[in-house]
Amino acid sequence: MSTVRAQWAIHGKLDRSWEEYAVIDSSHEPLARSDFTRIIDLFKSGTMEAHEQTKVGTSYFTGADGQSWVGLSRQSESDSRDGLGRIFAITEFVCVPWRELPASRVSYRALYDALNKRGGLPGPQPVILEVAGYDAAYLAGKVTDIARAAAALLLTGEHVCVVGADHLDFRERLDFLDAAAALLPYGFRRELAVSTWTSSSTRHRIRLSFAEVAPPDSTFKLQWRPDGSARVHDVPGSERIRSYVMQYEETLRGYQGQAMTNLIGFLAGQIEPRSFEKPEDCRSALSLLREPLPEPQPKPRPQPLPKPLEPAVRDQHTMSAKSPVQLLEDVLDAFRRWDRPRLGQLILRLRELADAGIPDPDRLSCRQLVRTSRLRFQSYRLNLPELQSFVPSLVNLLFTAPVQTGDIMEVILPEDKERRPTLNLRQLVCEELALLPGDQLSPAAKLLVADFSGRKQLQSMLSEMADEKLMEAAYELQSEVPTRIAVDEIIRRLFQEKSNMIDIVGQSNYLLRPIRFIASGEERIRYYRNVINACLGSPPRPEGLETILRQVSEIPEDFRAAAVLEAPPRSSSVLLTAIVMDDVRRQGLEGTPTGIAIDDRLSRMATPATEPTQTDEQTDDQDDDQDDEKPRRLNRVRNTLEGLFGVRFFGILVFVFAIAMTVVLVVRLR
Amino acid sequence: MALPSPNPTPHEPDIAMWGGVGSGKTAFLASLSVALNRAEGANEGWRIIGADDVSNSELTRLRTNLLEHRIFPRPTDVLTSYNWLVIGPPTRGRRVWWAPWKRHPARAPKITFSFLDGPGGLFGKSEYSVSKEELIKSLVKSRGLIYLFDPDRRGQISDAFKNLDVALREVESQMLGDDKYLDGKLPHYIAVCITKYDEPNILRLAEEYTDHGLELPRVPDDQARDFFREVLARDLDQNAGIIMRLLEASFHESRIKYFVTSSIGMYADPDKGFDPDDPSNIIDVPGQDQKIRGAVHPINIMEPVIWLGRMLYPKTMGRER
Ligand SMILES: Nc1nc2c(ncn2[C@@H]2O[C@H](COP(=O)(O)OP(=O)(O)OP(=O)(O)O)[C@@H](O)[C@H]2O)c(=O)[nH]1
Ligand SMILES: [Mg+2]
Numbered sequence: 001m002s003t004v005r006a007q008w009a010i011h012g013k014l015d016r017s018w019e020e021y022a023v024i025d026s027s028h029e030p031l032a033r034s035d036f037t038r039i040i041d042l043f044k045s046g047t048m049e050a051h052e053q054t055k056v057g058t059s060y061f062t063g064a065d066g067q068s069w070v071g072l073s074r075q076s077e078s079d080s081r082d083g084l085g086r087i088f089a090i091t092e093f094v095c096v097p098w099r100e101l102p103a104s105r106v107s108y109r110a111l112y113d114a115l116n117k118r119g120g121l122p123g124p125q126p127v128i129l130e131v132a133g134y135d136a137a138y139l140a141g142k143v144t145d146i147a148r149a150a151a152a153l154l155l156t157g158e159h160v161c162v163v164g165a166d167h168l169d170f171r172e173r174l175d176f177l178d179a180a181a182a183l184l185p186y187g188f189r190r191e192l193a194v195s196t197w198t199s200s201s202t203r204h205r206i207r208l209s210f211a212e213v214a215p216p217d218s219t220f221k222l223q224w225r226p227d228g229s230a231r232v233h234d235v236p237g238s239e240r241i242r243s244y245v246m247q248y249e250e251t252l253r254g255y256q257g258q259a260m261t262n263l264i265g266f267l268a269g270q271i272e273p274r275s276f277e278k279p280e281d282c283r284s285a286l287s288l289l290r291e292p293l294p295e296p297q298p299k300p301r302p303q304p305l306p307k308p309l310e311p312a313v314r315d316q317h318t319m320s321a322k323s324p325v326q327l328l329e330d331v332l333d334a335f336r337r338w339d340r341p342r343l344g345q346l347i348l349r350l351r352e353l354a355d356a357g358i359p360d361p362d363r364l365s366c367r368q369l370v371r372t373s374r375l376r377f378q379s380y381r382l383n384l385p386e387l388q389s390f391v392p393s394l395v396n397l398l399f400t401a402p403v404q405t406g407d408i409m410e411v412i413l414p415e416d417k418e419r420r421p422t423l424n425l426r427q428l429v430c431e432e433l434a435l436l437p438g439d440q441l442s443p444a445a446k447l448l449v450a451d452f453s454g455r456k457q458l459q460s461m462l463s464e465m466a467d468e469k470l471m472e473a474a475y476e477l478q479s480e481v482p483t484r485i486a487v488d489e490i491i492r493r494l495f496q497e498k499s500n501m502i503d504i505v506g507q508s509n510y511l512l513r514p515i516r517f518i519a520s521g522e523e524r525i526r527y528y529r530n531v532i533n534a535c536l537g538s539p540p541r542p543e544g545l546e547t548i549l550r551q552v553s554e555i556p557e558d559f560r561a562a563a564v565l566e567a568p569p570r571s572s573s574v575l576l577t578a579i580v581m582d583d584v585r586r587q588g589l590e591g592t593p594t595g596i597a598i599d600d601r602l603s604r605m606a607t608p609a610t611e612p613t614q615t616d617e618q619t620d621d622q623d624d625d626q627d628d629e630k631p632r633r634l635n636r637v638r639n640t641l642e643g644l645f646g647v648r649f650f651g652i653l654v655f656v657f658a659i660a661m662t663v664v665l666v667v668r669l670r
Numbered sequence: 671m672a673l674p675s676p677n678p679t680p681h682e683p684d685i686a687m688w689g690g691v692g693s694g695k696t697a698f699l700a701s702l703s704v705a706l707n708r709a710e711g712a713n714e715g716w717r718i719i720g721a722d723d724v725s726n727s728e729l730t731r732l733r734t735n736l737l738e739h740r741i742f743p744r745p746t747d748v749l750t751s752y753n754w755l756v757i758g759p760p761t762r763g764r765r766v767w768w769a770p771w772k773r774h775p776a777r778a779p780k781i782t783f784s785f786l787d788g789p790g791g792l793f794g795k796s797e798y799s800v801s802k803e804e805l806i807k808s809l810v811k812s813r814g815l816i817y818l819f820d821p822d823r824r825g826q827i828s829d830a831f832k833n834l835d836v837a838l839r840e841v842e843s844q845m846l847g848d849d850k851y852l853d854g855k856l857p858h859y860i861a862v863c864i865t866k867y868d869e870p871n872i873l874r875l876a877e878e879y880t881d882h883g884l885e886l887p888r889v890p891d892d893q894a895r896d897f898f899r900e901v902l903a904r905d906l907d908q909n910a911g912i913i914m915r916l917l918e919a920s921f922h923e924s925r926i927k928y929f930v931t932s933s934i935g936m937y938a939d940p941d942k943g944f945d946p947d948d949p950s951n952i953i954d955v956p957g958q959d960q961k962i963r964g965a966v967h968p969i970n971i972m973e974p975v976i977w978l979g980r981m982l983y984p985k986t987m988g989r990e991r
Contacts, residue, residue: 013745018692018829020745020789020792022795037797038799038800041799041800041801044747045748046748046750047744047746047748047750048747049731049735049743050735050739050741050959051739079957080957082692082745083692084691084692084745085954085960086744086959086960087744087958087959088744088745089745199748199750200724201724201725201751201752202748202749202750202751203751203804212727213723213727214723214724216722216723216724660769660771668767
């Protein structure tokens with residue numbers, strides 16, 4: 001609790017007055033009534049209509065002596081009526097010199113509560129307001145996506161208007177405005193006018209407000225949602241401002257819970273005056289956010305009597321005895337405490353260890369540790385020197401070349417694919433792996449890593465990968481999405497002309513295994529059909545199908561189905577032979593008298609049976625052609641007719657027009 | 671510290687509402703929002719809608735207060751603009767010389783009016799104010815004015831005079847300084863509205879100018895100027911008489927038109943209709959907003975607007991029919 005001396009004024013009308021609105025009473029020194037009139041006039045937010053809630057707003061101005069003031073007003077209905085029988089609005093206004101505010105870090109809500117508690121504003125003296133201290137935790141609790149978006153958008157210098165919150169109590173709105181302001185350095189409050197309600201049909205000067213409808217100008221509109229969610233989509237203006245706003249919002253998003261409270265406390269300390277009109281002030285706000293927060297001081301703990309060694313010294317003492325896992329644990333702990341000097345030492349030691357190489361069991365334990373670590377890093381802190389030297393050493397510690405997918409799978413978790421503003425250790429490792437030279441990773445591992453670092457990386461990785469490597473990767477990958485992407489890429493290459501992918505696919509059992517891994521049912525058949533179709537080439541020939549089916553060992557049922565669906569004309573005997581012979585092989589009848597008899601029978605069946613079919617199909621084909629020909633001819637006739645008709649129609653038109661013109665001319669000449 | 675600039679409004683005002691405190695400016699606009707849609711006779715078929723979301727919601731609010739809550743607007747605190755689209759009845763399709771055998775499709779006149787309404791009495795005080803400056807700017811930029819005069823303001827006439835006088839002088843000094851308007855008169859069209867015609871004492875005062883042939887009495891336009899003169903002459907204040915001279919000296923005679931208006935109209939019993947002995951349409955409950963007693967019957971509310979529209983946009987609105 002602290003006290004501030006506030007000047008005050010009341011704006012409204014006297015009972016039964018025929019006059020317009022004016023300041024009807026105020027404190028005397030050092031502000032004159034005309035000062036009050038001016039500031040209240042400047043920051044009016046619209047006429048208060050019947051059935052409206054109390055309205056709270058803030059304002060600012062510079063007095064004649066150059067002193068800056070920040071004001072807060074509360075507007076509500078009068079008890080009395082003016083000369084015309086109208087209920088009017090009474091505005092209670094208090095203002096405080098700016099220089100007194102930062103000292104006690106007054107929030108808007110605190111100022112409002114103090115004014116509320118004060119009751120009337122009598123006498124010519126200033127009022128003493130008892131203002132509650134700045135409650136960063138309370139404000140942090142009020143931070144929503146909309147508040148973040150509002151704060152970021154204010155930095156463009158444009159007005160921001162929140163709509164769809166008509167039902168919200170004005171105190172909740174005030175809390176929102178306060179929370180948005182709290183996400184900016186405190187110094188901005190010197191020139192921040194906010195209001196719990198504005199009318200968009202007036203030209204007001206309020207930067208951040210609630211309204212029923214947003215004004216149709218360049219004001220940013222934010223839609224209130226009960227869950228507080230919002231995203232900044234369209235930020236007009238230059239690309240620079242756009243990216244800047246997005247970054248500010250994104251960075252804010254990285255702070256949650258206690259971190260948010262810390263941030264708000266930190267921003268409240270940034271009291272040097274800032275202006276929304278100055279781009280450099282807004283820009284520097286972003287860099288301020290990106291500075292690592294000063295860590296809250298750890299609470300002093302009761303210490304045992306002998307004074308412990310300096311951490312860095314202690315580490316040197318004990319380091320040689322430490323296992324790699326212990327060392328890694330220490331590093332992570334130092335990160336957690338943001339113990340910079342100690343961190344430097346530890347990382348150095350870790351690097352030495354990694355360069356020297358560690359035994360496999362230790363490596364496994366280290367992987368386990370990284371996998372379970374809950375440490376997270378703000379994405380904008382990634383370029384801290386400590387982190388930059390730590391992550392490569394860590395990767396060296398965890399892996400040996402060439403890294404296999406299995407090794408990576410021991411470290412990463414499926415949810416690491418999700419990007420959040422904060423990165424965990426596993427994600428950092430993954431990003432580092434992606435930077436390693438090509439020969440350090442197996443092809444599959446490369447795809448896996450690329451997949452974890454985002455779609456774009458994966459695409460570019462794929463396009464560079466040689467056919468064989470790609471096939472190798474598709475077989476080795478044990479993760480659905482990258483496998484699917486690899487298979488799709490292979491199929492895409494199959495359809496390219498002059499691709500030797502066809503041979504590779506043939507040798508690799510037509511991708512049966514990866515496809516089985518990623519798809520089932522109809523989708524799987526579709527995949528198979530694509531592969532068969534591509535390998536058959538064009539025009540498809542029964543011999544092609546024969547080759548494919550012969551190369552597949554143990555043809556699965558769905559592959560058979562796909563083969564039937566893709567079979568070229570006149571290949572029924574080929575199909576039958578391949579399928580039956582596959583069965584013969586599977587039942588171990590190959591080479592037995594039965595097997596030989598079946599083979600013999602099949603080839604005898606094939607010769608006479610195919611010929612009639614052949615001619616049948618040929619005539620069928622011709623019929624088809626003729627069927628096609630008929631409509632085509634019809635079309636041609638129709639086109640010609642239309643042409644003729646068109647010409648004639650145009651002629652008629654010209655003729656009629658000529659007559660009409662003549663008639664008009666004759667009429668006009670008369 | 672830089673003075674904050676207000677958010678820009680996309681429209682400059684076409685028509686500025688102008689008059690003393692409580693002269694009925696905002697009530698006029700509220701009434702306009704219902705008047706057009708229910709006019710009968712010569713002015714039938716006009717409609718009014720908001721030209722954008724903001725103006726639409728304002729239109730709805732004014733209308734709801736007037737029709738549902740049955741209350742008048744609260745005193746205006748700040749300059750407010752309303753962009754309303756006025757749509758007229760479709761004209762008969764015209765024939766054109768190059769195709770005399772067919773009619774062109776009927777077309778409805780459609781005009782966006784942006785009205786500017788502000789607190790009355792801004793010019794009563796000599797001290798500088800932001801609103802005053804903005805209002806002057808708007809008066810200079812607008813092309814049509816609706817000047818409202820409350821005939822019931824006994825003892826307040828000198829205020830009205832002072833307001834008018836100061837404002838006119840400000841506007842004139844900005845517009846007539848250079849040689850743009852050679853005849854020394856302001857270029858605006860101005861509809862002078864004598865408001866609150868429904869008030870019993872005004873009705874009485876207007877008796878001899880009134881046309882009783884209609885469902886509700888009204889003062890025909892050609893009588894309005896004489897009635898205005900009478901209202902002014904009745905007042906003991908010397909300045910009263912000057913008001914009319916001031917107006918006619920500042921604007922072209924052909925660009926001034928007088929109307930006797932009422933935003934709510936007289937009370938008409940649903941069964942028995944209008945009763946000259948019980949005309950008041952307002953119920954006054956102390957401590958509360960004044961209530962409108964019966965149905966709202968706007969009198970001469972859309973006429974000034976349509977007249978201004980025809981003067982300002984003769985092509986779109988068409989000449990008087
Ligand atoms: N009887 C009657 N009273 C009216 C009429 N129009 C307005 N009034 C009365 O005049 C009061 C003021 O009307 P407003 O429209 O608010 O006046 P204004 O010119 O906008 O006033 P300010 O906003 O203060 O400048 C209303 O509250 C009504 O009491 C009318 O047509 N008939
Ligand atoms: Mg008004």
